[in-house]
Amino acid sequence: MKPDDRNIRWVEMPRLGWLGKSYVPLFLDGLTTALRHLFLHKKITLQSPEGRHEVLDPPRYRGVHRLNRDAQGRVKCVACFLCATACPAHCIDIVAAESPWPDRQKYPQLFNIDELRCIFCGMCEQACPVEAVELTSFYDLSGRSREEMIFDKQKLLSVYDQTKDSEPMPSQRLAAGGQP
Amino acid sequence: MLAIAAEALVKIVLVLAGLMTAAAYLVLVERRVAGWIQDRLGPNRAGIPLTRWRLWGLGQPIADGGKLLLKGGFTPAHVDKLLYFLAPAVTFATALAVFAVVPFGSVLPGGWLPESWGVREPIRLVIAPGINVGILYVFAMGSIAVYGVVLGGWASNNKYSFFGGLRSSAQLISYELPLGLGILGIVLGCGSLNLDTIILQQAESGVWNVLLQPLGLLVFGVAACAEATRVPFDLPEAEQELVGGYHTEYSGAKLMMFLVGEYLHMITASFLIVILFFGGWHFWGLTGAGEIVTWPVAVLRVAVLLAKVFAVIFFFMVARWSWLRFRYDQLMSLAWLVMLPLGMVNVVYMAGWEAFGGRLAARLGIPEGWAMAACGWAVCVLALLATAALVPASNDNTPRRVPIEPSFSKEGDESPPTASAGLVSR
Numbered sequence: 022m023k024p025d026d027r028n029i030r031w032v033e034m035p036r037l038g039w040l041g042k043s044y045v046p047l048f049l050d051g052l053t054t055a056l057r058h059l060f061l062h063k064k065i066t067l068q069s070p071e072g073r074h075e076v077l078d079p080p081r082y083r084g085v086h087r088l089n090r091d092a093q094g095r096v097k098c099v100a101c102f103l104c105a106t107a108c109p110a111h112c113i114d115i116v117a118a119e120s121p122w123p124d125r126q127k128y129p130q131l132f133n134i135d136e137l138r139c140i141f142c143g144m145c146e147q148a149c150p151v152e153a154v155e156l157t158s159f160y161d162l163s164g165r166s167r168e169e170m171i172f173d174k175q176k177l178l179s180v181y182d183q184t185k186d187s188e189p190m191p192s193q194r195l196a197a198g199g200q201p
Numbered sequence: 202m203l204a205i206a207a208e209a210l211v212k213i214v215l216v217l218a219g220l221m222t223a224a225a226y227l228v229l230v231e232r233r234v235a236g237w238i239q240d241r242l243g244p245n246r247a248g249i250p251l252t253r254w255r256l257w258g259l260g261q262p263i264a265d266g267g268k269l270l271l272k273g274g275f276t277p278a279h280v281d282k283l284l285y286f287l288a289p290a291v292t293f294a295t296a297l298a299v300f301a302v303v304p305f306g307s308v309l310p311g312g313w314l315p316e317s318w319g320v321r322e323p324i325r326l327v328i329a330p331g332i333n334v335g336i337l338y339v340f341a342m343g344s345i346a347v348y349g350v351v352l353g354g355w356a357s358n359n360k361y362s363f364f365g366g367l368r369s370s371a372q373l374i375s376y377e378l379p380l381g382l383g384i385l386g387i388v389l390g391c392g393s394l395n396l397d398t399i400i401l402q403q404a405e406s407g408v409w410n411v412l413l414q415p416l417g418l419l420v421f422g423v424a425a426c427a428e429a430t431r432v433p434f435d436l437p438e439a440e441q442e443l444v445g446g447y448h449t450e451y452s453g454a455k456l457m458m459f460l461v462g463e464y465l466h467m468i469t470a471s472f473l474i475v476i477l478f479f480g481g482w483h484f485w486g487l488t489g490a491g492e493i494v495t496w497p498v499a500v501l502r503v504a505v506l507l508a509k510v511f512a513v514i515f516f517f518m519v520a521r522w523s524w525l526r527f528r529y530d531q532l533m534s535l536a537w538l539v540m541l542p543l544g545m546v547n548v549v550y551m552a553g554w555e556a557f558g559g560r561l562a563a564r565l566g567i568p569e570g571w572a573m574a575a576c577g578w579a580v581c582v583l584a585l586l587a588t589a590a591l592v593p594a595s596n597d598n599t600p601r602r603v604p605i606e607p608s609f610s611k612e613g614d615e616s617p618p619t620a621s622a623g624l625v626s627r
Binding site for chain 2: 039040041042043044045047048051052054055056058059062063064065066068
C-alpha cells in the first residue's frame with residue numbers, strides 16, 4: 022500500500038486542543054456514557070424460561086418439524102422420499118407402505134426425524150410436494166436421551182395438532198386471503 | 202495486657218469477617234453494575250437453593266466462593282512449586298495486613314463493658330490504634346503485594362503469565378512514586394502519618410483535603426487505581442491479551458486468594474482515598490468532630506465512612522466500563538512523565554504553602570482556609586493545562602498522510618512518530 026494510492030481515502034483525525042489533550046473531556050465522556058447506560062437505558066435481557074423470545078414471523082421460522090394432516094385427519098405425506106433426498110443432514114428416515122386409502126399409492130408406515138442430526142435448514146419443507154412436512158416456530162426442544170430426540174410419526178403428528186391453530190398450513194393461509 | 206490483646210483479637214475477627222463478606226458481595230455488586238451498564242441484568246438467579254426465592258441473586262457470592270473452594274486444587278507439572286504456593290498467600294496476606302492501621306470508624310464510647318474486663322477507655326475502631334507511622338506501614342504492605350503478582354507470574358512458568366508478571370512489576374513499582382507523592386502533600390498539610398490524626402484534623406477544621414489539594418487527589422487517585430490494577434490500568438491481567446495474566450495457571454482456592462486479594466486492594470485504595478481526601482468519618486452537621494462520642498454518633502461515623510468508601514468503590518466499578526485500557530507505553534509515560542511531575546508540583550506547592558501560605562493570606566487579608574483552597578485549585582488547573590500544552594500532537598501510530606511532528610523533535614529530524622512515542626515524546 023503506497024500512501025499516494027488513489028484508492029485510499031485518508032481520514033484525518035481532528036487535532037486535539039488543549040482541553041482535549043488534558044484528558045478531561047474524554048474522562049467526562051466515558052463516565053457519563055457509563056452512567057447513562059447504568060441508570061437510563063432499558064435493559065434488554067430476556068429472562069428465559071419466564072420470558073420467551075417473540076418469533077416475529079412464525080410461518081418463516083425454522084423450528085421443530087410437524088407432519089400435517091389432511092381434512093379427514095389422515096397424514097398428508099405420500100412417502101415420495103423427496104424430503105429425505107433433499108435433506109443435507111440425512112436425518113429423515115421413511116418406510117413406505119401401500120396406501121390403505123384410494124387417493125394415493127403410498128403412505129409412510131414409519132416417518133422418523135432425528136432432531137439432533139437436523140440442521141433446521143428447511144429444505145424438507147421446500148421439497149415437499151404436498152405440504153406434508155413443515156417447520157414450526159417451536160425453538161426450545163430438549164430431551165433426556167438421544168432416542169427420545171428421534172421424533173416418530175406419532176409425535177410429529179401431535180406437533181401438528183398442537184400448532185395447527187396458531188400456524189395454519191400455507192394452503193389454509195392462502196384460502197383465508199393471506200400470504201402463503 | 203490481656204484486655205488489650207482480647208480487644209485487638211475481637212477487632213481482627215470483626216474486620217476479617219467484614220472484609221471477606223464485603224469482598225464477596227462487592228463482586229456481586231460489580232457484576233450487577235457491569236450488567237446494567239451493558240444493558241443486561243447481571244446475575245440475579247442464585248438465591249436460596251431448592252426454593253424459588255431468588256433474592257436478587259444474593260446467593261451468588263456463596264455459590265461462587267463454594268465453587269472455587271471445593272474445586273480440585275490442580276497444580277500444573279511445570280510450575281515452580283514453592284513460589285507457586287507462596288504467591289497467592291503473599292497477595293492475600295498483605296492485602297489483609299494493610300487493614301491493621303486503616304480505621305473503620307472513629308471510637309466507641311467507653312465504660313459499658315464489665316469493669317473486670319479491664320477496658321475502660323473509649324475503644325478506637327482501628328486494629329492497631331496509635332501507630333504513628335500508619336501510612337508508611339500501608340505503603341510497606343502495598344509494596345510487598347507486588348511480590349505476589351511477580352512471583353505468581355514467574356512461578357507459573359508460562360509466557361502469558363510471565364508477561365503479566367513483568368508488566369505488573371513495572372507498573373506497580375512505577376505507580377508507587379506518584380502514590381507516595383500524593384500522600385506526601387497530605388502529610389505536609391496535616392503534620393502526621395497517623396490515619397486517625399489525619400481524619401481528626403479534617404473533622405476539626407471541617408475542610409476536607411480534597412477541597413485544599415485537588416491535584417493531590419488526582420495524582421493519588423490515579424496511582425491508587427493503578428496499584429489496585431483496575432481498568433484502565435489492568436495490564437497485569439488484560440484477559441483479552443494475556444488470558445488472565447499472572448493467574449492463568451491458578452485455579453480453585455489459590456485463584457480465589459488472588460482475586461479476593463486484588464479486590465481487597467481496591468477496598469484499601471477506597472478507604473485511603475476517603476480517609477486522606479474526603480474526611481474519613483466526618484460529615485458536616487452529622488458526626489461532630491470530637492473524640493468523646495455518644496453511641497448514635499459512633500455508629501453514624503462508621504456508617505458515614507462506609508458510605509463514602511462504597512461511593513468510591515462504585516466509582517471504580519463504573520470507571521471499569523468508562524475508559525479503555527492504556528497501552529503499555531502510555532501507562533509508563535503517564536506514570537513517569539505526567540503523574541510524577543504533577544505529584545512533585547503538589548508536594549512543592551504544599552511545602553511552599555506551609556512555609557509562606559499563612560503569612561501570604563494574612564497580608565492579603567483573606568481567611569487562610571479560603572486562600573489555601575483557591576491556591577490549591579489554581580495549582581491543579583494550571584498543572585493540568587501545562588501538561589496538556591506539553592503533550593505531543595500525536596501519541597499513536599495511526600498512518601497519516603502528513604506526519605505530525607513530535608513537539609520536541611530536533612531540527613531536521615524527519616522520522617515520523619513511532620509507536621513508542623508516548624504521551625510526551627522523548
